[in-house]
Amino acid sequence: MTTHSNGSVVFDNVRKQFGTFTAIHGLSLHIEPGTLVTLLGPSGCGKTTTLRMLAGLEHPTSGRILIGGKDVTMLPANERDVSMVFQSYALFPHMSVLENVVYGLESSKMNKNEARSRAEDGLKQVGLAGYGQRLPAELSGGQQQRVAVARALVLEPQVLLLDEPLSNLDARLRRRVRTEIRELQQRLGFTAVYVTHDQEEALAVSDRIVVMQDGAVAQQGSPRELYEAPASSFIADFIGEANVVPCEVLRSDGGQAIIRVARLEHSVPGRSARPGPAKIAVRPNAITLDAAEAAAFPGSIRHAAYLGDHVEYEVETEAGTLFVVDPAVDRNLTPATNVSIGFHPRGIAIIDN
Template structure:
């Protein structure tokens, strides 16, 4: 695996000033296609040198938002600023951005070197100078020595790196990625996302990255903007979104989560005592009122014990069991809030697996349980 040069992780960006403006800014942007509204009143800013991911399910508006940054779509209402300059009505060629497409969009009849140098040559740079710049970027992405090959002679991961080199050789103010890993297998996706993150940090690139893959977003991002129904559902760091989801949708969408009914019995300072069936948990109450609430319980927060071994647990029954090498996955039926629900659980105990039909006592690790705000 090729690793790009590393750097010290980026710190908190300084406040915007005349010489340190947000790299990208959306001001109350709406995009309509006839009677259909794809993006509704979206506002955000992206600081220079950060990687921000637009995340969400299909049809949420994330790709439309990216295409508006690129100038491939025009806003219906609102303004877009890049480097503090209003580019709302400018064409794609006038915005100083480069885009890495899902399909890579490499010229099949051109060599790797010619593909990377193409934008510079079209922009008026002398061919020899453009090729020198292209060679430098190919070396940066770990493709030195492959300059004469055609795209068809490269693996999917190598083609992706060519597309990245072609984008960064233009030295854009903002680099855009549209579902860049969707054509790669699982192992290659992990490798290439590490490469992209290391490249972004080492060169302090400003990157806007679109994906529907939650794990991918958590792995590469300084910040994640989750979209749903054309609006921003939550905007924050990967840890904020995973550990402090702002809604039921976010809790269910960011990583696997079991949505469990509970009762907040009492509050004391920032903590509350929650009742989940027979189990009692002390958790940050996140300002919810006493009474019925919902908790987001991560699969690894569920502890399974034989009946009689776990005191104060919730009675359950194994519905499904799967061995995945380094862990077991289970579906467990429990009765909570007067109805039967199914919990998804993961455990590292692969030596003494439970089988379908086993009666178990279900407990919860408080550190991986969070309250869902009303």
């Protein structure tokens, strides 16, 4: 089983309206062949509408969509070189696993023997060789998911579309199946567009993440870029939790900015930071808590929750309430304990808004 190599995707100033409501505002996006790009965002942000337009299930109000360099903007779904893995898997319960995978091939008028051979190869590729005669009900949720992926991939699409593919699985199985999907995508080299609202899932599977907000791209980049250098408080809080704290940028020095929060001065990445009032996004695990010192950034424990391998604290400070994740489970900082707050070198970024 091979996939087309030229599976690039281009959205060129795409706009989508439903009556007077604008769901997508002038979306421009380029997805490189052989990459897995995730559309991430809260409910109603436009990610599913974007995927449906790529699949041909919706048509843009204006703008163009190109797949492999071909303009497919107004082509129906069955004339686009894409396959979709749905949230519900959409397997036929009365058909065997092999029959489910063969179905799409036979619908495309392929010879029965060739279709069966390709379907068996597809099941082998997703680690389900020997499962062909079972019914979907005899498989686990993760195995059903892999059947749905195999059924889509045997059609050799330029682009594989995955719509919330893990939402029906429990948390532990979700972790395992997302790893399997990522390994499969990297091994076979197909282009994938993946929709989810789960930030951890997006970080785990993506070459690039496109975060959407109100029908537009809020920020895009690698998982590390979005986590370590969020452009806004929305991104900082959506891609992992963050404390948004007011600060003063004192000066920039060799790609680093020196900031002051309350009485604490700290160095953070900030080549283009300008002196003056600003905000920083501080990850909960980037905050240290020590015995109170008069000259440092003071705080008082408001709430503590022991969670086995870490303790979560809410700390009252003059910069607001901070959420802190502390790996030091052996100590017991109880409510009303005064502490001195510090910052780790990593996990802090200056944000625009």
